Amino acid sequence: MALDVKNLTIKYGDHTVLNEVNFNIEDSSIIGLVAPNGTGKTTLFNAIIRFIPIHEGSITIDGREYKNSSKDIKELHKIVTFFPDQAELYEDFNGYEHIQMYRDIWNKDKKDIDDIITRLNMDSYVKNKVKTYSLGMRQRLCFAMMIAANTKVMFMDEIMNGLDPVNVELVSNVLREIKEDGKIIIVASHLLDNLDEYADEIFFLNQKDVYYTYNREKEMDEYIKGFIDKEALGKLGALPGNTLYLNNNRICIPTAGLHREAVNEMINLLRGLSSRSVSLGPLGTNEHYLRIYKGEQSYETN
Amino acid sequence: MRMFKWDLLKILRDWKVRIILIALFLFIASFSTLYQNRSIELPLEETREQYDQTFAIFNVIPDEDFETETGQEIYDKLAEQQEILGNQRYILNQKEGNTVEGLEDIVADYVEQGIIMTEHQLSFYEADDFESQELLISFIPSEEELEEDLRFLNYLQEENVEIDWNPMSPSLVLFNLVNLISGVVTFIIAAILGADRFSRDQEHHWSITQGVPLSWSAQWRIRTLISWVLIWLAVIAGVLISYWINTLSSDSGTIRYPVSILGGDNAEYISILEYSLLVILLSMILSYIIVKLSTGLSFVFRNIYLTITLVIVIFYIPVILLQFPAMAEWNPLTYLQVQPLISGEYAISENISVPRIIINFIILYIILEIIFYFIFKLIPTRTGKLERRKN
Numbered sequence: 055m056a057l058d059v060k061n062l063t064i065k066y067g068d069h070t071v072l073n074e075v076n077f078n079i080e081d082s083s084i085i086g087l088v089a090p091n092g093t094g095k096t097t098l099f100n101a102i103i104r105f106i107p108i109h110e111g112s113i114t115i116d117g118r119e120y121k122n123s124s125k126d127i128k129e130l131h132k133i134v135t136f137f138p139d140q141a142e143l144y145e146d147f148n149g150y151e152h153i154q155m156y157r158d159i160w161n162k163d164k165k166d167i168d169d170i171i172t173r174l175n176m177d178s179y180v181k182n183k184v185k186t187y188s189l190g191m192r193q194r195l196c197f198a199m200m201i202a203a204n205t206k207v208m209f210m211d212e213i214m215n216g217l218d219p220v221n222v223e224l225v226s227n228v229l230r231e232i233k234e235d236g237k238i239i240i241v242a243s244h245l246l247d248n249l250d251e252y253a254d255e256i257f258f259l260n261q262k263d264v265y266y267t268y269n270r271e272k273e274m275d276e277y278i279k280g281f282i283d284k285e286a287l288g289k290l291g292a293l294p295g296n297t298l299y300l301n302n303n304r305i306c307i308p309t310a311g312l313h314r315e316a317v318n319e320m321i322n323l324l325r326g327l328s329s330r331s332v333s334l335g336p337l338g339t340n341e342h343y344l345r346i347y348k349g350e351q352s353y354e355t356n
Numbered sequence: 357m358r359m360f361k362w363d364l365l366k367i368l369r370d371w372k373v374r375i376i377l378i379a380l381f382l383f384i385a386s387f388s389t390l391y392q393n394r395s396i397e398l399p400l401e402e403t404r405e406q407y408d409q410t411f412a413i414f415n416v417i418p419d420e421d422f423e424t425e426t427g428q429e430i431y432d433k434l435a436e437q438q439e440i441l442g443n444q445r446y447i448l449n450q451k452e453g454n455t456v457e458g459l460e461d462i463v464a465d466y467v468e469q470g471i472i473m474t475e476h477q478l479s480f481y482e483a484d485d486f487e488s489q490e491l492l493i494s495f496i497p498s499e500e501e502l503e504e505d506l507r508f509l510n511y512l513q514e515e516n517v518e519i520d521w522n523p524m525s526p527s528l529v530l531f532n533l534v535n536l537i538s539g540v541v542t543f544i545i546a547a548i549l550g551a552d553r554f555s556r557d558q559e560h561h562w563s564i565t566q567g568v569p570l571s572w573s574a575q576w577r578i579r580t581l582i583s584w585v586l587i588w589l590a591v592i593a594g595v596l597i598s599y600w601i602n603t604l605s606s607d608s609g610t611i612r613y614p615v616s617i618l619g620g621d622n623a624e625y626i627s628i629l630e631y632s633l634l635v636i637l638l639s640m641i642l643s644y645i646i647v648k649l650s651t652g653l654s655f656v657f658r659n660i661y662l663t664i665t666l667v668i669v670i671f672y673i674p675v676i677l678l679q680f681p682a683m684a685e686w687n688p689l690t691y692l693q694v695q696p697l698i699s700g701e702y703a704i705s706e707n708i709s710v711p712r713i714i715i716n717f718i719i720l721y722i723i724l725e726i727i728f729y730f731i732f733k734l735i736p737t738r739t740g741k742l743e744r745r746k747n
Contacts, residue, residue, distance in 0.1 A: 107746040122745045132569040139563040146369040155362045
């Protein structure tokens, strides 16, 4: 038991945003938090770190419940950090000072920040004033600040915003490295395919709760995945139940209950009709997302 | 202290703070040279008036009243007074102070002459057997005023200090400067410097400054201390420079020159040096409370103009409270204006003492701590509200 959230309820006035949310996250985990805009991702972060009032529920980290007392909240803030908004950096400070500041505030053992700077390829600009930074440079700086704070629980909200593919890969790799220190990292991101590269589990928020969790290590159900025009769907014959037809003509056909020959036959058929590659494997975050939140043309067979 | 360095850097890199502190320093440092009346004002008119009054006394009191033993004594004292005033009037008329050739010994010591005249006038109040006593004392200041004058003159004599006619003398400029600093100037600077210490972070750096593992009250104290130290570094440096500039341009005056503090039975004379140290010390304590209030209010309101206005309104609370003296004496808010309290301008000054002022400052500090103990339990949300923690 590491981070345990029980019956967490958040309301804005009479409007309930999150209702009795429950989950448990083990140490050394990266959790992807996925939901459409305005569903409550940031609210969930803000509630756990107590930046907003919570109406009901408890937050327990390593067996200790952090209640609504100033002392508990101060203790909670020693072990939980929240990803800074790149627009809220101090423009007259340089990047090095920002990282030093987070290190000084959270990390008493004076972690060497030069290693962080080098690892994130920030040496060339870190001593310049933040007001000279591009969006991607700022985003990397915010990430470096979190690494320097080095807390047990890290909330990374929209961490990949403004990063180019190379830096997305860099940040993903660093996330994988730091989780090995027993950290709990929750990442809210809309780069769904990227989440599959480093997240151990994905939480889908829906209907004011963690609606669905998906662990790619444990996902056993296989699907035949390809792309097919809607008009050509009939050529596939009768589709098995729970077949997904998602945005961008993406089709996911469950193999459960099908014989090996039937699976091969379906793959070959789809390959002939599909404009792009066909693969066999479990659903990814992207497919689950489209399934759960129903893209414009998504539907599921009965 | 892990936040101190970063809060200090945040303040020092704020251009508004830099400009205010530099302006404050320049204003105080140049106070003597730019804002003071340079002309020496000798009390010629006052001496002329006193001379004429003494002359009039001789004319209105019947000659036979001076025939008695007491009458003769009073006559001699009046005559001596008239002689002194006549000489002073002549010397001052030459506009050369004590330097009139050949008369140095006559007017060598205004202090001693002042003591003689004041003692004479005080003795008139005891001459009950003098027939025209009532008429006589109607021409001279009240007994209380004379006693205060005598205390002043005795202080000068004991300390071997001469009367300073020069308003530009370093000590008198220092006196005026200290009074200025202890007044609304400190309130305004404290209000401005504290007014966005929290609100700026809440508005522009919310995600960076929330969730710091340090209580809001601790951050409040750190930010208050930094602003307060910066204000007083600028003020004290300005005062020292101002005094130094004055000593370059004027050689008269002494820092041991007396000023009256408090009032009534509590009234006493202390040197300008002691006065300056006392008023600056009290202003430092009071200004700490004001910066603390202003900084605390910036946690509540994100509008700096509202915070500044509220703090300055608080400065004028004593004026309202003094309309009800009975309540004012026991109300700590009455003690928010140091200079009029110390210099005896307020009626309640007669009944107070310096320790009592300090005790009231401590009470104000405790009240502030209690109020903000509850305020800091609230959560400053990104939307600018303060919300109660519910669970």
